[in-house]
Amino acid sequence: MRRAYAILLALCCALAAALVTAGPAQAAPQTITSGTQFTDTSGNPVHAHGGGVIKVGSYYYWFGEDRNSDNTFRSVDAYRSTDLKSWEFRGHVLTQSSAAELGTAYIERPKVIYNAATGTFVMWMHKENGVDYSQARAAVAVSKTVDGTYTYQGSFRPLGQYMSRDLTTFVDSDGTAYMVSAANENHDLHLYKLTADYTGIDSLVANPWPGGHREAPALFKRGGVYFMLTSGATGWNPNQQQYATATSLAGPWTAWTNVGDFAAYGSQTAYVLPVQGSSGTSYLYMGDRWGNAFGGTVNDSRYVWLPLSFPTSTSMSLSWSPEVTVDTAAGTVTGTSATYNTLVARHSSKCADVPSQSLWQGAAISQYTCNGGANQKWWFKNLGNGYYELLGRGSSLCLQENASDVNQENCTGATAQQWSVVTSGSYVNIKARTSGECLDVSGASTANSAALITYTCNEGTNQQWIRGS
Template sequence: MRRVYAVLLALCLALAGALATAGPAQAAPQTVTTGTQFTDTNGSPVHAHGGGVVKVGSYYYWFGENRNTDNTFRYVDAYRSTDLKNWEFRNHVLTEASDPELATANIERPKVMYNASTGTFVMWMHKENGVDYGEARAAVAVSDTVDGDYTWQGSFRPLGTHMSRDITVFVDTDGAGYMVSAARENYDLQIYRLTADYTGIAGLVADPWHGGHREAPALFKRGGVYFMLTSGATGWNPNQQQYATATSIAGPWTAMTNVGDSTTYGSQTAYVLPVQGSSGTSYLYLGDRWGNSFGGTVNDSRYVWLPLAFPSSTTMSMSWSPEVTVDTAAGTVSGTSATYNTLIARHSSKCADVTSQSLWARAQIKQYTCNGGTNQKYWFKSVGGGYYQLAVRGSSLCVQENASSVTQEDCDGSATVQQWSLTITGSYVTITSRASGECLDVNGASTADSAALITYTCNGATNQQWTRGG
C-alpha cells in the first residue's frame, strides 16, 4: 500500500510541476469589434497607436504610442495577449525619462523585432523634436526582454542624409532584417537592409515608388510574395490605401493598386499581423482611426482590424466587417457578415441620423434628409430573445435610450437601454425599447431636419413608424 501511495504522490508531484511550468492555455476563438477603442484587462484604454506586434512563445506583444494631451511623446506601451482580444498591460517600455533626447521628443510608429542571433529585441521608430516635423529621423532602442525597459540607442537619418518619417520593420524568412520609411517629405518610400544586429542601416535596397507620396507602410510576406501596404499622405485624415507586390524584396515591385474603400474604412495602416496556427496562416490588418481626424487627440483613436483576403498569390482585398473573429490556435481570421439599413420615418421620409456624422459617444440621433451616409446606416445585431442592438456603421457605437434623448454610446451587450424589439406591420416597423417599453419616436412629429429622436409611449402614430431601407 505504501508503494501505491508513493507512486500516486510522485504522479501528483509530476503533474503539479508540469502545470507550473506550462505556458498559457491554448486561446479560444475571440470576436473583436471593429472601429472601437479597446480596453485592457484592467479596463483602461489600450494605447498602442501606430503600433506593431511581435510574437514570443504563445504571446502576442503589441507596442504602440501613448501620447500626452498635446500629442507629444509620453510612452511606448507594451501589452500582451494569447487571443488578440484580451490585452494585459505589461510596461511603459520607453518613456520621456529613458533618455534626455526623449524629454521633448515626438515618437511615432514604434515597431519591435527579435534578433535570434543576438537574443535582443530591437525597436525602431520615427523621431521628431516635439515641435515640428523638421528632424525626420529614425531611432533605435534595445532590450534583452520583450517587455522590459528599452535602452535608447539614439536617432539619425538613414545613410546620413535620408529623411525618415513613417516607419515599419520586417524580418525575412532567412533572418535578414529590413526597415521601411517614408523619405523626402513623404514623396519616397524606401526599403533598407539592416545590419546583422538590426540596430543600424546596412544599405538601401530599393526606392520603387519614387515620388509616390506614400506613408504608413506595412511590409509582410505570404508564400514567396512580398506585399507592401501603404496609405497616401493626408495627415490624420484617412484616404485610399494601396498595395504592391514583388517576388524579391529588392524588386521589381508592381505599381500600387487600390485596396478597401476610398478611406480604408476610416483608418490608416499600422501593421499587418500574420496569425499562424494549426490550420495555416491568416493575415490581419491593424489600422488606426486617428482621434485627430474627428476632433480628438491620438489617445482618442480607435482601432480598425479587418481580415485580409487573397484572391490570388499576388492580389489582396479587404472588406468592411463590424466584427472579426480570431482563432489564434487555428490561425484563422474571419469577418462577420452584416446588413446595414437606413431607418426612414414614415411621416417625414427623413432618416435617423447621427448628428454631424459624429464618432463620439453621447452624440444625439436626429432625423435628417436621407443621404446614404454611414451615420445613417444601422446593423440590427441580434442579442437573443427577439431583441437587437442597433450598431451605427460610421462610429461602431450603439443606439441607446436615455431619459429625454436617444444617443449613440459604446456598445454594451447587457444594457437593456441598448436593446430594441421590432414589430412589423405591413411595410413599416415599430422599434420598442426593452428598458422602458416605449417606441422610437420623432419628437413632436416634426418634419424638419435635426428634429430629435426620443422614446415615447407607443401610440401607432406615423412618427413612430419606420421603413428599413438598403
C-alpha cells in the first residue's frame, strides 16, 4: 500500500512539474482592430511606441517608448504575448533613473536583439538631449533576461562621426547583426555591421540612397531578399512609405518604390514582424499613428497593424484593413475586407461627419457637406445578432449613443455601440439598440455642423438616410 501511494505521489509530482515547465498553451487566432490605442491585460494603455518585437520561446516581447507629458523619456516598457493581442505588462526595463544622461532625454525606437554567443539581450535606441535633436546619437543597454532590468551602456555617434537618429536592428541567418539609422540630418540611411557582441559598430556596410531623406527604417528578410521599408522625413505627420530590396545587404539596392496609400493609412513604420508557424511565415506591418500629429502627445498615439503581401519575390503590397487576424500557431496574418459607406441625411443631403477629422474619443458627430473624406465613411460591421457596429474609416472608433448626443468612442462591444438598419422605402433608419430610438439630425436642421442625436422614431426625413459609396 505504501509502495502504491509512493508511486502515485511521484506521478502527481511529475505531472505538476510538467505543467509548470510546459509554457503557455498554443495561442488561438485573434482579431485586432487597427488604428486604435491598445490596452494590456490589466486594462492600461500599451506604451510601446516606435517599438520592436523579439520572440523568445512561445512569447513575443514588445518593447517601446513610454513618455512624459512633455514627450521626454520616461521609460522603455516591455510587454509579452503569445497571440499578439493579449499583452501582459512586464515592466519599465529602462528608465530615467537608469543613467544620469537619461534624466532629461529623448529615447526613441528601442529595438532588442539576442546574442546567442554571449547570452545577452542588447537594446539599441536613438538618443537625444531632451531639448532638441542636436545630439543624434545611438545608445545601447544590455540584460541577461529579455524582460529584466537593462543596464545602460552609454550613447555615441557611430564610428565616432556619423549622426544617428531613427534606427532599427536586424540579425541575419548567420548570426551577424546590423543596425540601420538615419544620418546626415536624415538625408542618408546608413547600414552598419555590429561588433560580435552586438554592442558596438564594426563598420559601415552601405549608404545606398545618399540624399534620399528617408527615416523610420524597418529591415527584414523574406526568402533570399532583403526588404527595407521606410517613411519620408516629415516629423510626426504621416507620408508616403517606400521600400527597396537587395539580395545582399552591401547592395546593390533598388531605388525606392511606393507602398500603401499617400500617408501609410495615417501611420509611420515602426517594425515589420515575421510571424512563423505551421503554415509558413507571414509578415505584419507595425506602424505608429503619432498622437503629436493630431494634437496630442506620443502616449496618445495609436497602433496601425496591417498584413503585408508579396506579389513577387521582390515586391511588396500594403492595403488597409480595419481589422487584422493573427494566428501565431499557423503563422498567418490576414486582413478583414470592409466596405465603407457614407450616411447622407435625406432632408439636408449632408453626410454624417466626424468634425475636423478628429481621432479623439468623445468627438460628437454632426452633419456636414459631403466631401468624400475618411471622416465621413463608416464600416457597418455585422455582429451576427441583428446589429452592427459603425466604425469610422478615419478614426477606427465606434459610433455610440449617449443621453445627449452621438459620438465616437473606442469600440468595446457595448450595446450603446450597436445599431440596427431598418429599410424605409429608398432610405434606411439607423436604430440604437439601447434606446430603440433613431439616428436623427437635431431639430431637422439643414446647417453644417448640426448635431446628430437619437430621437423617438417618427418617419421624419431627418431620420432617413442613404447609405452611399
